[in-house]
Amino acid sequence: MNLGRIFTIIKKDFDIELRQKYAVGGIFLFAITTTYLIYKTFNKVSALEWNILAWIIVLFAGLNAIVKSFLQEKKETYLYYYTMFSAFEVIISKLIYNFFFTLFLAVVVLGTFTVLLGNPIKDFPLFIKVFLLGILGISSVFTFVSSVSSTGNNNATLMSILALPLVLPVVLIMERVTAIAMRLINDTDVDTDLLMLGGIDLLIVGMAILIFPILWKS
Amino acid sequence: MMYMKALWWKFLGVAILIYVVIAGLAWPLKPGIVDVKSSDAIAGKSVEMQVEGYNTNFDQANTRAWLELDDVGYLTAKEVSPIDYNHVKLIFDLPNAFPQGDKIRKLDLVLHSAEDGESILPSALFVNTENAQIGDEGWELQTLEGITAKPGVQFPYRPILNETVRNTFFHIPLWFSMFIMLMISLYYSVRYLLKNDMQFDIRATAIVNVAILFGILGIITGSIWARFTWGTFWTTDVKLNMSTIAMLIYMASIILRSSIQDVDRRAKLSAAYNIFAFVALIPLVFVIPRLTDSLHPGNGGNPALGGEDMENTLRMVFYPAIIGFTLLGLWLATLLIRYETIKDKWLSRKI
Numbered sequence: 001m002n003l004g005r006i007f008t009i010i011k012k013d014f015d016i017e018l019r020q021k022y023a024v025g026g027i028f029l030f031a032i033t034t035t036y037l038i039y040k041t042f043n044k045v046s047a048l049e050w051n052i053l054a055w056i057i058v059l060f061a062g063l064n065a066i067v068k069s070f071l072q073e074k075k076e077t078y079l080y081y082y083t084m085f086s087a088f089e090v091i092i093s094k095l096i097y098n099f100f101f102t103l104f105l106a107v108v109v110l111g112t113f114t115v116l117l118g119n120p121i122k123d124f125p126l127f128i129k130v131f132l133l134g135i136l137g138i139s140s141v142f143t144f145v146s147s148v149s150s151t152g153n154n155n156a157t158l159m160s161i162l163a164l165p166l167v168l169p170v171v172l173i174m175e176r177v178t179a180i181a182m183r184l185i186n187d188t189d190v191d192t193d194l195l196m197l198g199g200i201d202l203l204i205v206g207m208a209i210l211i212f213p214i215l216w217k218s
Numbered sequence: 219m220m221y222m223k224a225l226w227w228k229f230l231g232v233a234i235l236i237y238v239v240i241a242g243l244a245w246p247l248k249p250g251i252v253d254v255k256s257s258d259a260i261a262g263k264s265v266e267m268q269v270e271g272y273n274t275n276f277d278q279a280n281t282r283a284w285l286e287l288d289d290v291g292y293l294t295a296k297e298v299s300p301i302d303y304n305h306v307k308l309i310f311d312l313p314n315a316f317p318q319g320d321k322i323r324k325l326d327l328v329l330h331s332a333e334d335g336e337s338i339l340p341s342a343l344f345v346n347t348e349n350a351q352i353g354d355e356g357w358e359l360q361t362l363e364g365i366t367a368k369p370g371v372q373f374p375y376r377p378i379l380n381e382t383v384r385n386t387f388f389h390i391p392l393w394f395s396m397f398i399m400l401m402i403s404l405y406y407s408v409r410y411l412l413k414n415d416m417q418f419d420i421r422a423t424a425i426v427n428v429a430i431l432f433g434i435l436g437i438i439t440g441s442i443w444a445r446f447t448w449g450t451f452w453t454t455d456v457k458l459n460m461s462t463i464a465m466l467i468y469m470a471s472i473i474l475r476s477s478i479q480d481v482d483r484r485a486k487l488s489a490a491y492n493i494f495a496f497v498a499l500i501p502l503v504f505v506i507p508r509l510t511d512s513l514h515p516g517n518g519g520n521p522a523l524g525g526e527d528m529e530n531t532l533r534m535v536f537y538p539a540i541i542g543f544t545l546l547g548l549w550l551a552t553l554l555i556r557y558e559t560i561k562d563k564w565l566s567r568k569i
Binding site: 144148158161162165166168169196199200203204207211214215 | 411460463466467470473474477486487490491493494495497498500501502
């Protein structure tokens with residue numbers, strides 16, 4: 001393992017992202033269009049709806065974004081990776097890159113929401129905690145499933161079938177804690193929820209790191 | 219005879235299941251109290267109660283009745299007059315003295331006869347003690363004597379649950395055996411990834427398929443049970459929805475398999491996904507429901523299987539049922555495994 005090499009892969013992904021502006025632009029356009037659509041149809045959104053809609057849009061925008069993280073790589077690139085890097089370095093760099101990419105995406109979505117529909121969040125420190133943990137969970141599940149479906153038939157539909165049930169527990173806890181941060185429900189035991197979310201994240205990241213080297217060989 | 223030796227566990231499983239079905243459905247419930255109709259109860263006045271029983275023999279038995287005030291004592295019925303086998307009329311003279319406490323007091327009803335054993339209905343009578351004195355005159359302070367259980371094996375009677383208590387032998391063991399099978403399947407998936415032997419992949423997949431079948435049966439039995447106890451087929455209960463998600467995750471694994479043509483790649487991916495799915499299953503079914511309120515036993519502070527929570531008569535059928543369903547599931551899985559192995563051989567011969 002070498003931090004420099006991990007950084008190299010991240011930088012390469014970032015460069016590709018900058019070069020293929022249509023891909024990243026499309027995702028942001030999707031996020032902003034859906035938010036605007038909600039704004040025009042609902043006019044006024046209650047805190048509960050805000051919570052649900054915001055996370056669903058983050059979820060699907062993230063799905064669209066990460067699906068290509070492994071699918072975009074050509075077979076030759078894989079061969080090249082295989083000679084240059086270890087499986088551990090590849091999966092770690094993909095996890096880190098996708099985490100930051102989804103984070104950025106989510107900030108854009110929530111920013112648009114705040115501008116157009118207001119922001120019902122009352123407890124910001126709590127929200128930031130659940131935001132980071134939740135994005136980590138979503139991005140690592142999607143990364144893992146992307147690696148699975150890329151070694152499969154390069155099928156984007158397969159990815160959503162596999163990823164959505166797996167990501168549900170993370171999203172459910174996220175929505176619950178966000179509702180607490182909006183003071184929609186009262187819960188003195190919110191730390192347990194955060195702990196559980198962190199635990200699920202750790203499990204997912206750990207499994208992804210353990211299983212990827214085996215998939216990688218094929 | 220050698221062949222028979224390898225079959226013993228299948229016969230054991232079937233024998234256990236036959237025992238579970240016969241014993242679980244044939245043994246009667248203990249006599250219980252379904253409903254009590256009573257006139258207004260005011261301290262110091264006489265009250266008439268009409269009691270509806272279940273599985274009782276009021277007309278043949280010499281029934282005795284008491285009202286119990288928690289931590290204080292008992293009040294024996296002045297008159298017990300049976301109407302028919304499951305209706306009895308009771309008359310109590312309520313004392314005009316109650317110990318210090320709330321204005322409205324809850325009394326439990328206790329019935330006993332040598333033939334029916336003991337049956338209790340908690341909070342059977344609400345007494346207005348507004349004008350009562352403070353004290354315990356009129357109450358028998360000693361514990362009840364001569365209480366015997368009804369002879370023979372019976373399942374406990376519980377209000378609301380009634381006869382559906384028998385579903386304990388089907389709904390819960392189905393989920394238990396599903397989890398046992400998923401664990402076995404996880405073991406084979408790990409072994410496949412380590413050894414790359416196709417046989418392990420076939421075993422893991424077959425067992426997952428049977429586990430999904432058991433999960434669906436578990437949901438159906440649970441749904442029917444919910445209709446008769448909670449009132450609807452489907453509720454917002456956490457455990458229900460979490461198990462549905464778990465089922466969706468495993469069904470996705472079947473779709474994953476069918477979408478890949480290459481045999482080795484398919485085996486590798488489904489093994490990886492199977493491990494991942496099991497890891498996702500643990501927080502879904504075991505952690506999240508325990509932290510939030512749920513109607514299910516063992517969640518949100520409800521009692522479950524430990525200690526005093528389950529009657530021994532239920533255990534006599536419940537634990538064998540888990541073993542029986544698991545053995546039946548493994549038998550189903552071996553059939554699938556044989557089918558897949560033969561198909562595998564036949565396909566490779568054709569090429």
